[in-house]
Every structure is written in structure tokens, then in C-alpha cells.
Amino acid sequence: xxxxxxxxxxxxxxxxxxxxxxxxxxxxxxxxxxxxxxxxxxxxxxxxxxxxxxxxxxxxxxxxxxxxxxxxxxxxxxxxxxxxxxxxxxxxxxxxxxxxxxxxxxxxxxxxxxxxxxxxxxxxxxxxxxxxxxxxxxxxxxxxxxxxxxxxxxxxxxxxxxxxxxxxxxxxxxxxxxxxxxxxxxxxxxxxxxxxxxxxxxxxxxxxxxxxxxxxxxxxxxxxxxxxxxxxxxxxxxxxxxxxxxxxxxxxxxxxxxxxxxxxxxxxxxxxxxxxxxxxxxxxxxxxxxxxxxxxxxxxxxxxxxxxxxxxxxxxxxxxxxxxxxxxxxxxxxxxxxxxxxxxxxxxxxxxxxxxxxxxxxxxxxxxxxxxxxxxxxxxxxxxxxxxxxxxxxxxxxxxxxxxxxxxxxxxxxxxxxxxxxxxxxxxxxxxxxxxxxxxxxxxxxxxxxxxxxxxxxxxxxxxxxxxxxxxxxxxxxxxxxxxxxxxxxxxxxxxxxxxxxxxxxxxxxxxxxxxxxxxxxxxxxxxxxxxxxxxxxxxxxxxxxxxxxxxxxxxxxxxxxxxxxx
Amino acid sequence: xxxxxxxxxxxxxxxxxxxxxxxxxxxxxxxxxxxxxxxxxxxxxxxxxxxxxxxxxxxxxxxxxxxxxxxxxxxxxxxxxxxxxxxxxxxxxxxxxxxxxxxxxxxxxxxxxxxxxxxxxxxxxxxxxxxxxxxxxxxxxxxxxxxxxxxxxxxxxxxxxxxxxxxxxxxxxxxxxxxxxxxxxxxxxxxxxxxxxxxxxxxxxxxxxxxxxxxxxxxxxxxxxxxxxxxxxxxxxxxxxxxxxxxxxxxxxxxxxxxxxxxxxxxxxxxxxxxxxxxxxxxxxxxxxxxxxxxxxxxxxxxxxxxxxxxxxxx
Numbered sequence: 115x116x117x118x119x120x121x122x123x124x125x126x127x128x129x130x131x132x133x134x135x136x137x138x139x140x141x142x143x144x145x146x147x148x149x150x151x152x153x154x155x156x157x158x159x160x161x162x163x164x165x166x167x168x169x170x171x172x173x174x175x176x177x178x179x180x181x182x183x184x185x186x187x188x189x190x191x192x193x194x195x196x197x198x199x200x201x202x203x204x205x206x207x208x209x210x211x212x213x214x215x216x217x218x219x220x221x222x223x224x225x226x227x228x229x230x231x232x233x234x235x236x237x238x239x240x241x242x243x244x245x246x247x248x249x250x251x252x253x254x255x256x257x258x259x260x261x262x263x264x265x266x267x268x269x270x271x272x273x274x275x276x277x278x279x280x281x282x283x284x285x286x287x288x289x290x291x292x293x294x295x296x297x298x299x300x301x302x303x304x305x306x307x308x309x310x311x312x313x314x315x316x317x318x319x320x321x322x323x324x325x326x327x328x329x330x331x332x333x334x335x336x337x338x339x340x341x342x343x344x345x346x347x348x349x350x351x352x353x354x355x356x357x358x359x360x361x362x363x364x365x366x367x368x369x370x371x372x373x374x375x376x377x378x379x380x381x382x383x384x385x386x387x388x389x390x391x392x393x394x395x396x397x398x399x400x401x402x403x404x405x406x407x408x409x410x411x412x413x414x415x416x417x418x419x420x421x422x423x424x425x426x427x428x429x430x431x432x433x434x435x436x437x438x439x440x441x442x443x444x445x446x447x448x449x450x451x452x453x454x455x456x457x458x459x460x461x462x463x464x465x466x467x468x469x470x471x472x473x474x475x476x477x478x479x480x481x482x483x484x485x486x487x488x489x490x491x492x493x494x495x496x497x498x499x500x501x502x503x504x505x506x507x508x509x510x511x512x513x514x515x516x517x518x519x520x521x522x523x524x525x526x527x528x529x530x531x532x533x534x535x536x537x538x539x540x541x542x543x544x545x546x547x548x549x550x551x552x553x554x555x556x557x558x559x560x561x562x563x564x565x566x567x568x569x570x571x572x573x574x575x576x577x578x579x580x581x582x583x584x585x586x587x588x589x590x591x592x593x594x595x596x597x598x599x600x601x602x603x604x605x606x607x608x609x610x611x612x613x614x615x616x617x618x619x620x621x622x623x624x625x626x627x628x629x630x631x632x633x634x635x636x637x638x639x640x641x642x643x644x645x646x647x648x649x650x651x652x653x654x655x656x657x658x659x660x661x662x663x664x665x666x667x668x669x670x671x672x673x674x675x676x677x678x679x680x681x
Numbered sequence: 682x683x684x685x686x687x688x689x690x691x692x693x694x695x696x697x698x699x700x701x702x703x704x705x706x707x708x709x710x711x712x713x714x715x716x717x718x719x720x721x722x723x724x725x726x727x728x729x730x731x732x733x734x735x736x737x738x739x740x741x742x743x744x745x746x747x748x749x750x751x752x753x754x755x756x757x758x759x760x761x762x763x764x765x766x767x768x769x770x771x772x773x774x775x776x777x778x779x780x781x782x783x784x785x786x787x788x789x790x791x792x793x794x795x796x797x798x799x800x801x802x803x804x805x806x807x808x809x810x811x812x813x814x815x816x817x818x819x820x821x822x823x824x825x826x827x828x829x830x831x832x833x834x835x836x837x838x839x840x841x842x843x844x845x846x847x848x849x850x851x852x853x854x855x856x857x858x859x860x861x862x863x864x865x866x867x868x869x870x871x872x873x874x875x876x877x878x879x880x881x882x883x884x885x886x887x888x889x890x891x892x893x894x895x896x897x898x899x900x901x902x903x904x905x906x907x908x909x910x911x912x913x914x915x916x917x918x919x920x921x922x923x924x925x926x927x928x929x930x931x932x933x934x935x936x937x938x939x940x941x942x943x944x945x946x947x948x949x950x951x952x953x954x955x956x957x958x959x960x961x962x963x964x965x966x967x968x969x970x971x972x973x974x975x976x977x978x979x980x981x982x983x984x985x986x987x988x989x990x991x992x993x994x995x996x
Contacts, residue, residue, distance in 0.1 A: 206902035218893035
């Protein structure tokens, strides 16, 4: 790797946001190099300055952000001092960028073809037909089937993965020397994630394009990067070849980041062989049992009584209004014939890609979706109306930004469910609020703040507190950690486990992230296109999956984290 | 296509509903139209005969159907304020010509002036030209059109003598002269609306500039002007189109005060005089016209949306 010549060198770069005479440094004196044809990863949590670093290289910093000092040399030219016109010529032709959110990063009113082609038109001179032919070729190169059709499509008509491929096609069509990919896979499903990363790697090998890959996800960085930089609070804390950096980290922060990666059964990984054998034997036994016509043993029957949630032949529909003239409602089935049950004190994981019906299922359980057929039996004492102290199942949502009312203080938000569901007096309510806020690891000080004054992790703690304050037995967690940084993720998962022990809670934990699922769940249910394709003990599912789809999911999750398994 | 048909169905249904509402509203208003038409001195027999003649003694649904049949043919009966000598349709048709040309001219002024001005202001965000435009729009937005009309009459009519105040020329007589005269009331109507549109377009453009796709366009190496025209403008125009359509409907409903100042025989003045003369046939017709204009313009806006925003179609 060291033989490659340097393409980009960042020297002592400092960048700051000016805020009323005060200057907050967001990038603090960083230096690094990118060599020709290498993939370099920048990893760090949100606010670590990794995106700002990328934007200063391509010259797209927001107007409030100023370069304080340093140099960004590209091909021997200092990008910070060259003229606007010259920089514009470089942008797109020599340096291009792949953005995180492909939905908002494309113009919604122009076709994909027009937008990809535009890049080519700006930086080269061809005949009209040639432009189109080259664009279609570029779309085909990134693995989009039927590129002619894609050319005519609008961004909203493509899936997230397809859009991200189109974005890569757009960034690569002019054969730039450097592509900056800012969280290119964050918004995607695991299987799509690994495909997109594979595509970036392929393009890098085929065209010798250098890539700066920015991600908060160590696994993404590990999967394709030659070298990596770890950033924290605008500083580079550690850098080096990916392999060395992550197998033998020196810096405390890097160690912490690595430790926070959800690794399935990390503690037991040495014994994994034994577990595998054990499960294998158990499977054999069970197969024999089933052959013996499966006499229900008393223990199992007792278990059935402990079922807190029982779902039988559940079908959930989703109606769309007025597709046809005079609005004949068309009905789409989202969930097909699901049957499962959850025991008291258990954590059931539901995993699947977006669109598989996970969230629809959650909504059906808590009663937010009325168009259901089949049986949902919740046996937590609340629905029978006997014990008024217990509450109906509660839900914790993914997005702690969107699901807390921004105009109310935390104290009010936590008190509201008590007002609605209990007859407690003001004093009692406040006492409960004070108790629960400490329970989720915050202080009473936080009650006086607004949601916008809390961090993402704190907000998710509030969301958990709001769910638990009414004493539910069953809590549905819909992607509760998906929008959080890894270290915060680990904290929230720990909190959930502690609370479960303390209150004997039952969780239905929905996630697309298998690694998170394996960390917290006892049993896992794999959902694909609205059907349960596999349901097993977590460990069993991990070591011997049966269904092809589960295998594929595991493979993509592992592909990304293949390197961290041996830590 | 499906979308268009659906919108067309909505259009027809809403037109029908509004016609029912317009008709019934006038049945509830106190007052006897026979007495109204014939005067206080009419005898009982005269009143009866009149009711018979006009079909006023039939049931409500029958009268509605008859009225609607007439309305579809453009026949709203006769106007009482002109002693039943003038057909409502001719009356409205004459007045509508004035209102129509006033609307066309002022709307053209709004579009032609405010869109470039809005783009210019947004392009120079917070610069001196932008601040200047913002200040001017702020002032003109708050000036009432009739006062502006008086100022225009003073400056262009009396001082500069570009037109003779109050000397409205019938379009049938001399169409060129008519348009020349109409420019001045059109300006009076348009200026406050131009100011509003500039402000609205500017803020819509600035909001779009913050979005991710603009950053993508920048990363392609496009110039600022090109991004503004090719990427931002179309997106920013989406809310502005609704805004413009509402203004057009507003002008088409008649600009009473401006008509008064320039002594134009427009729809607004006809409406006012009909109301004060209890000329219900005319009022009813004008209300039906105004409501239809709003509904039809909304329909057209929906069609425009479908044309510029691919997300609307949703196949």
C-alpha cells in the first residue's frame, strides 16, 4: 500500500463554527493522507467532525462554518486557496461525493437519468445520444438491472438500495480520482448494505478510484477499508491499517468503540463449538420427539399459561384509499397468518428488512392497527380490567426526535400517560415521574428540559421512561437503538436488560440489526414479506439457521462484522 | 389519466353541491321576490299571477332543477334592478369582460414581475439588493389597492396625462384604447400582490436551498445560478402556484374598490349594487360564478401539479 503515491493530503486542518463572536472548533488540527487507489475509512460518533472533514475536502462547508487554518492538498493544489471556478471544475470531475440519504439527495422532480447525465454534461463534451448511452452504461455498471427503465424513473419510484446505486453511478460517471462516501449505507438494510459496500469496493478496484468512506459503524469501515482514522471531538485519536487498528487498538476511545459493537455471544465465542454441538444434539432429540407424535408434556402446558402474549393466525391489512376512480379501496395484506407467543419475562426479537411488516405487527399488538383478522391475546391482567394498576402494552419508537412533543418539557411528557391512564393525584404523579427518571439513568434536572435540549440517547431514555411509567407488563420496542451511536446503543441495551430484571418485563424487540437482536433477545422470529420464516432460540438461530433468508441475513450481518468476531 | 379523471369527478361533484347551496341559501333569505319585483302596491292577484308566471309556486326541488337547467344554458332570468328589462346573463357578460381583462393583465404583471424579482432576491440573499427588495415589498404589501389607484390616477392621469381619469372606453368601441386604459387599474390591483408573491417565492426558494439535493448539485460542480434555475426553482414554485391561483381567483371575483376608483363597469360594482337593490337573480348568478371560478382554478392547479411533480401521480 505504501507504494501508492499521495492523492490528497490534509495538513493541520482546523475548522470552526462562529457563534456570536465565539468560535467553536469542530475540527481540531487534523492531518491525514489519501493515496491513489486506496479506501480510507473515517469512523467516529455523531459530532466527531467526520462529515465536516469530508465537506471541507470537497469545499461544501455550510456558510456558518469557517476554515481556521491548515491545507488541503489535492494533486499538489491547495484546495483551500484555489479560485471558485477552478474548484467547481474539480468538483464532480475529480472529487465527487456519495451522500447518506439518497431520497433527499436527489432532486424529486427530475428523473434519475437526467440527474446522472447532468454530471457528465457538466464535465465533458459529447453528442446528445452519447450522453444518454454513457449514462445508461453507468447505471448498468452499478448493477441496476433494466438501466433503460431506471433512466426514466423518478427517485421516489426506486428502492433505497437502487437509489444509492444510482448515486454511486452519478459519482463515478466522470471517473473522478477521489470519491467521498458519507455514511452511504446507514439508511439501508443489512443485506443491501453489504451489497452497496461490495459495489464501492468493486468500483475502487476497477477504476482505481480512491475512496474516503465515512461511517459511524465500525463494521462498515472494517469490511472494505485499507486504512482507517478514528475521530473524536474533532481530533484524530488513532489511525492505521484497518486490520492492525482494530485487532490491536492503542487508544482508549478506539477500545471503547470496539467494545461497544454488538457482538453476538461475544463472551461465549470461545465455547461456540460446544454450543453448536449442544444445539445439534438437542435438535436431533427434538426431531425424534416429533417423530414420536409429540405428546404434550406437562411442563410445556404450564408454559402456555405463562404466555403473556399469544398471537394466532394473525392477518393484518392495509387499505389504500381511492386508487381507482371514485375511490374503490384496495386492500393490501401486510402480515400473513402469523402465530407465535411470548412468555412472561422473555425477550422476543423480531427481525426483518424494512417493508417486511415488523412495524405493522407492533402496531397491531398495541392496537394501533384495526384492520386485523385472527387472535391477539394479551394476558397481562390489564386487558381483563382486574388489576387497574397494570397498564396495557406500551411502545417505544425508533425516532426519539419525532416521537416526543418538542413544545413540552420532559416532566410534562412523562406525566401525561399517568393523567390519561390512572387516577393518581398530582403529587403522586410527580413522585412517580421523579422515580422513573432516575430509574432510566437521568436526573430530576432533566425534567425541566425540552426534548431538543437532550442528546439522542437521553431522549431514548425518556421514551423508555414514558413507556414504563404506567407499569406495563409487555413493552414493544420498535427499533429502539437504530438511530443511536454504538456506545449509546450499548448503554440503552444494558438499561433495557436491567429494567427487565427489576420489573420482570416482557419485551417484543423489533430490529433490522441482527447483532443487536442477538445481544438482547432470548428467542428470535425472522419475518420476511409478512410471514414468519423461522422462529428459534437466539443462539440456535445464530449457529444453525434453517431458512435460506435467515442465512442470507446472517451472512450479510457477518460479512460486515467478520473482522470483529475474533476480538 | 386516472388522476385527471378523479379530479374531474371531484370538480363536477363540487360544482353541483355549490349550486345546491347557492340556490337554497336564497330560499332562506327573508323577503318575497314577487313583492320585491312588483312593489308594495301590487294586488294579491297580481302577485299570484307573477308567481304562476315565474314558477315560484312550484316545489323547491323542481324550482332548483329549473334554475339549474337555465343556469347551464347561461339563463339566469331577468334583473329586477333594471325593471326586468335586462337579462341577467347579458348584464354579467358585459361586466365580466371588464373583470376578465383586468384579471388577465394584472395576473400577467404579477407573474412576469414577481418571479424574476423573487429569484433575484433569493440569489442575493441578505445582500444589498435583497434587503432593498424586501423593504420595498414590505411597503407595497401594506398599501391598499384603492389608495394605490388614487395615486396612479394622480401621477399618471393628472400630472403625466398618460390617460384621462374616469374616461373608460368600451371594449366594443375601441379595444386598443380599452386595454391602454385598463393597464392602470391592473397595476393598482397587481402591485400589492406582486409584493406578496415576491416575498413568498423568496422564502420558498431559500427553504429549498437548505435541502440535501442542492448540496448534491453543488458537489457536481454546478454554478449557483444554474442550480437555482435547474434544480431549485421548480421545487420552490410548487407552493407558489397555489398562492398565484388563489390570487387569480381573487381578482376574477371582482375588485370592487379599484373598479370604483377608476369608474370601471366591473363585476364587483355590479355585485354591490345588486345586493343593495335586492336583485337576487343577479347576486345568485354572481355567487355561482365566483364559486365556480375558485373550483375550476383549483382543478387546473391540480393538473399543473400532476404535470410538474411526478410524486403526485402515484401509479
